[in-house]
Amino acid sequence: MIASRLKPKLPKLLQSMKDIGYAGAYIGEIRRLGHWIISQGGTTRWNDYSEIEAVMREMYHNRHTLTNHLRVLRVICRYDELGELPDGHKHFHKPSRYDNLSVEFKRVVDTACSAISGNGKNPSSAKYALVSFLSGLQSSGILSIAGITQEAVLNVFSPKGTPIKSHSFKYSVEYGLRACSTVFGEALTDRVITYLPCIPSTGRNIQFLTPEEIQAISRTITQDSSISLQDKAIITIALHTGMRGGDICALRMSSIDWHNDRLSITQSKTGRPLELPMRAVVGNALFDYITQERPDTNLPYVFISVNHPHRRLHTSNLDAICVKIMHKAGIRTGKKDRKGIHLFRHNIATSMLAKGVSQPIISSTLGHASPHTLRHYLDADLQSLKACGLSIAAYPVRKEVFGQ
Numbered sequence: 001m002i003a004s005r006l007k008p009k010l011p012k013l014l015q016s017m018k019d020i021g022y023a024g025a026y027i028g029e030i031r032r033l034g035h036w037i038i039s040q041g042g043t044t045r046w047n048d049y050s051e052i053e054a055v056m057r058e059m060y061h062n063r064h065t066l067t068n069h070l071r072v073l074r075v076i077c078r079y080d081e082l083g084e085l086p087d088g089h090k091h092f093h094k095p096s097r098y099d100n101l102s103v104e105f106k107r108v109v110d111t112a113c114s115a116i117s118g119n120g121k122n123p124s125s126a127k128y129a130l131v132s133f134l135s136g137l138q139s140s141g142i143l144s145i146a147g148i149t150q151e152a153v154l155n156v157f158s159p160k161g162t163p164i165k166s167h168s169f170k171y172s173v174e175y176g177l178r179a180c181s182t183v184f185g186e187a188l189t190d191r192v193i194t195y196l197p198c199i200p201s202t203g204r205n206i207q208f209l210t211p212e213e214i215q216a217i218s219r220t221i222t223q224d225s226s227i228s229l230q231d232k233a234i235i236t237i238a239l240h241t242g243m244r245g246g247d248i249c250a251l252r253m254s255s256i257d258w259h260n261d262r263l264s265i266t267q268s269k270t271g272r273p274l275e276l277p278m279r280a281v282v283g284n285a286l287f288d289y290i291t292q293e294r295p296d297t298n299l300p301y302v303f304i305s306v307n308h309p310h311r312r313l314h315t316s317n318l319d320a321i322c323v324k325i326m327h328k329a330g331i332r333t334g335k336k337d338r339k340g341i342h343l344f345r346h347n348i349a350t351s352m353l354a355k356g357v358s359q360p361i362i363s364s365t366l367g368h369a370s371p372h373t374l375r376h377y378l379d380a381d382l383q384s385l386k387a388c389g390l391s392i393a394a395y396p397v398r399k400e401v402f403g404q
Contacts, residue, residue: 002049003041006080010034013079017086021308029072037076049077087309097135102143105134108180115179122271126179129172145188153195167201207338209347214239216329224328229289230303231321236285238318238341241276242348242366244269245315245341251302256286315341 013034017027037052046052052073060066078084098109109130116123136156142148157165174193181189209217217239221232237248246268255264261278278286286302295304301312318341326332326339349366 001041002046002052002080003038003044006034006076007038007041009080010038010076013076013085020085022086023307026307029068030075033069033072034076049073049081096131098131100138101131101134102138104144105138108134108145108184109176111183112176112179115182116176120271122269123176124269125172126176129169130176132169133173145184145192148192148195150195153192154197157197157199163199165199167199170196170199207343207346208350209343213329213331214347216331217325220325220329227325227328229285229293230306231325233285233289234303234318234321234341235325235344236282238322238344239347240279240282242345243276244345245318247274248318248341249301249303249313249315252300253290253302254300256302258283 010031014027014031017030037046040046053070056069056073057066060069075086078086098106101109109127112130113123113127116126133156137148137152140152140155142152157163157170174196177189177193217235221227221235234248237243237251238245241263243251243263243265244267247265250268251263251265256278257264261280261283263276263278263282264273265276266273290302294302295306295308295310297304297310299310299312303313304310305313305317319339322341322343323339332339345366352361
């Protein structure tokens with residue numbers, strides 16, 4: 001039984017995690033779940049961890065709580081069955097949609113990604129769309145391109161007659177299918193493409209930070225001593241460079257040119273190199289974090305986790321930092337207010353537009369692969385939009401039109 005087998009092992013697991021340097025709170029989660037499993041041994045004869053998982057799924061209805069408990073369970077399971085200590089990564093994994101695709105559908109995705117990469121472009125958007133599209137078809141029992149029907153395609157885009165997919169999704173699917181034509185044949189891929197519905201491209205509102213919000217954020221990271229040097233450095237970089245969250249996470253120690261005050265990166269989204277000037281405020285924030293707070297480790301990344309075992313941060317960590325900073329600054333407190341790291345990128349674009357900077361220079365600064373990407377920010381350039389307004393002074397309007 002699991003309980004009797006785990007009882008002598010649990011203290012060794014907890015001590016080993018303490019010796020490695022895991023946080024006390026995380027070790028406490030392992031201890032509590034381990035003791036619960038052992039305490040249930042007198043009444044429940046569990047012989048497999050899948051049985052414990054089934055019980056936990058009935059106990060916890062909140063998906064975040066359930067996922068966290070299953071990760072902790074996986075740590076205990078791996079140590080109990082394999083003698084493996086946790087390595088700082090998530091231990092509860094479920095197969096991705098790509099993993100569940102049929103052999104031919106996987107070949108479609110792989111072929112598209114290979115062809116797109118061969119043209120020097122990033123295949124991530126096409127891959128995500130193709131996997132989602134093919135997974136939807138597979139749920140209808142279709143396992144090959146030859147078996148795809150128009151009805152099944154339309155059901156992916158509009159299940160039960162309700163449209164749920166966007167123009168960009170349809171575009172990415174079509175782009176991926178065309179990239180496969182050299183292997184699967186144009187006649188076959190073109191037939192599927194004709195089944196794709198016509199979805200009009202609609203504009204989207206770009207949320208941006210107001211000057212008052214920028215001042216509040218700058219004041220907070222400058223004056224609030226409770227904010228870590230790491231958080232200050234991350235927000236400062238985002239505020240003054242407009243770098244994508246993924247690129248900030250991937251920033252390496254070798255990316256910083258201290259002598260020439262430059263940051264050199266390879267963009268994660270486009271795969272293209274980008275050099276940005278490192279202003280004094282950015283360089284000072286980076287220097288303070290690296291010399292005073294960054295853990296002593298051989299990892300090449302600038303921003304790493306505080307607790308051992310160390311790992312590079314991810315965009316979800318950066319978004320959480322933004323939420324915390326904005327809360328401290330007293331801004332964007334509404335439920336629908338956007339608070340992620342990408343807001344700072346929007347801010348750089350709209351600020352440069354408002355100051356009359358030419359669009360090619362803005363695209364170059366932000367590292368856009370296409371100058372057309374900037375068109376979404378034009379709708380947020382309120383100063384220029386106001387200049388386009390026409391006076392209606394010559395056309396009197398009764399006050400009833402505007403209400404009381």
